[in-house]
Amino acid sequence: MADPLLFNPRAYDPAHFDPETRRLLRATIDWFEARGKRRIIEDYRSRAWLGEFLEFAAKEGLFATFLTPASAAGREDQRWDTARIAALNEIFGFYGLDYWYAWQVTILGLGPVWQSGNAAARSRAAELLTQGEVFAFGLSEKAHGADIYSTDMLLEPDSDGGFLATGSKYYIGNGNAAGLVSVFGRRTDVEGPEGYVFFAADSRHSAYHLVKNVVDSSKYVSEFRLDGYPVGPDDVLHTGRAAFDAALNTVNVGKFNLCTASIGICEHAMYEAVTHAQNRILYGRPVTAFPHVRRELADAYVRLVGMKLFSDRAVDYFRSAGPDDRRYLLFNPMTKMKVTTEGEKVIDLMWDVIAAKGFEKDTYFAQAAVEIRSLPKLEGTVHVNLALILKFMRNHLLDPAGYEPVTTRLDAGDDAFLFRQGPARGLGSVRFHDWRPAYDAYAAVPNVARFREQADALCDFVSRAAPDERQSRDLDFLLSVGQLFALVVHGQLILEQARLTGLDEDVLDELFSVLVRDFSAHAVELHGKDSATGEQQAWAIAAVRRPVVDEARSARVWDRVEALSGAYEMTP
Numbered sequence: 001m002a003d004p005l006l007f008n009p010r011a012y013d014p015a016h017f018d019p020e021t022r023r024l025l026r027a028t029i030d031w032f033e034a035r036g037k038r039r040i041i042e043d044y045r046s047r048a049w050l051g052e053f054l055e056f057a058a059k060e061g062l063f064a065t066f067l068t069p070a071s072a073a074g075r076e077d078q079r080w081d082t083a084r085i086a087a088l089n090e091i092f093g094f095y096g097l098d099y100w101y102a103w104q105v106t107i108l109g110l111g112p113v114w115q116s117g118n119a120a121a122r123s124r125a126a127e128l129l130t131q132g133e134v135f136a137f138g139l140s141e142k143a144h145g146a147d148i149y150s151t152d153m154l155l156e157p158d159s160d161g162g163f164l165a166t167g168s169k170y171y172i173g174n175g176n177a178a179g180l181v182s183v184f185g186r187r188t189d190v191e192g193p194e195g196y197v198f199f200a201a202d203s204r205h206s207a208y209h210l211v212k213n214v215v216d217s218s219k220y221v222s223e224f225r226l227d228g229y230p231v232g233p234d235d236v237l238h239t240g241r242a243a244f245d246a247a248l249n250t251v252n253v254g255k256f257n258l259c260t261a262s263i264g265i266c267e268h269a270m271y272e273a274v275t276h277a278q279n280r281i282l283y284g285r286p287v288t289a290f291p292h293v294r295r296e297l298a299d300a301y302v303r304l305v306g307m308k309l310f311s312d313r314a315v316d317y318f319r320s321a322g323p324d325d326r327r328y329l330l331f332n333p334m335t336k337m338k339v340t341t342e343g344e345k346v347i348d349l350m351w352d353v354i355a356a357k358g359f360e361k362d363t364y365f366a367q368a369a370v371e372i373r374s375l376p377k378l379e380g381t382v383h384v385n386l387a388l389i390l391k392f393m394r395n396h397l398l399d400p401a402g403y404e405p406v407t408t409r410l411d412a413g414d415d416a417f418l419f420r421q422g423p424a425r426g427l428g429s430v431r432f433h434d435w436r437p438a439y440d441a442y443a444a445v446p447n448v449a450r451f452r453e454q455a456d457a458l459c460d461f462v463s464r465a466a467p468d469e470r471q472s473r474d475l476d477f478l479l480s481v482g483q484l485f486a487l488v489v490h491g492q493l494i495l496e497q498a499r500l501t502g503l504d505e506d507v508l509d510e511l512f513s514v515l516v517r518d519f520s521a522h523a524v525e526l527h528g529k530d531s532a533t534g535e536q537q538a539w540a541i542a543a544v545r546r547p548v549v550d551e552a553r554s555a556r557v558w559d560r561v562e563a564l565s566g567a568y569e570m571t572p
Contacts, residue, residue: 016410020077032095037570058132070414072126079414086260093264097371098218100261105173109135111250112182112198112237114419120234133179142170153185162232168225175222178203196243200235248424255379259311259335262343269368271568273350278565300349301561302511313497319409330392337385340375347372386482391427393485400434438495446548447512454519455488457543480526510557513547520544
């Protein structure tokens, strides 16, 4: 019997979606299964471009259906629906991150277009999607990374009222094949933020020069150069401060996808790892008979369940966002930072068990172990996103506001607000609902109660021993504080989703025993920071807790893990 908490292609039936969404998700799974494991692994190893996959997506209208908002739709089933986008992210991650990447950078490339009031550009994008084209997001540069203040893509006014764009972009996915590339630059005749411009370019134009693929992968992560590229009125997407906001708001939309891709990778790898360990005999016993192996695989399992619970609940806040409810601005970098780093831990725990098997070329695990590393590093590093979530810490922990409960959002709705988020500022004013009721609802679960003690201790830290002015400039110290705060937020949404889905309390208790250990580890790390004061050091040691041990509970959770052996194996 399939584990209901994990994606299994053999049993997948997303009955909560509309018929066309279910058809497309199932057709995508069937395409990968028909292609088979050997072919997918060989495509990965040979760095083959994803032409046949993109042909399938074009034939089915996959990208056009999922990535055309209702405001630009030509069919009733076209909408921007974060719930079904998340489901497709998970499927792509499950079969190979290269496929997900082509889709992900298409999402990023579309962001500035769907935020634009340029009707001609929006119409062109909708038509290109219908034709099965992919898109690209031309933001970062070799010399400046994503420091868009310093862009060297220069637009010089021409005699026809347009511009000639000259400059290069670096690390731009799909830059080899994109029908439309959203490019960020600045005018040569206007100083400051008012000179920013987002414009649409075509990778097939003679003034667009593809330099190379900067990575050794099927992903085409391009360097390209524009040399006097003509930019007319129909190509201009945003100007001035709005261009800057469009860049940041696009990243807000796009980086959410990293969490569910990470989940898909971990799920496929877990089936392989548990099956291998259960069937490998050492010293006359299965590998899974060893206590340390059981602990590592059980920890990996509950961490993965936590990733899924958090991400599923974050979808609800993303879809329910509006001008007066911007809580998604915290939960979004959390999915990018926390969920993807949890994914690394899950893979590492399983790799410690399967050891050399994880290197073998005929396994999915070998590529999973490589690709899982990329997700914490895309759309802003872990450090950037940790620094971002710290802006919300005091309001979230100490100053809750009243909000109506957010329901589970699996409806066939169009998430229009994502393309009218407005100015990308004012984060310090964002308010949150009280995090405590989510914990109170599970006060009888021993390790939830134990972790709640640590969460309350963090509130005391923020009230009495918060970083001073000097420490506020010490990013190394602040990041340790950010890790502690992230755990409280992570636990909150996990508990909210557990309540909504009726999660088995054994699994929840085992998961929170891991979170208690994590909080204690980060507290010890904070204790050792050079700039930690005596009061902060004392707080850190006092915040360390031992999880509540229950051997019977752990045994029941292990039974769930053991049942994954042989539960799924990809078509050869």
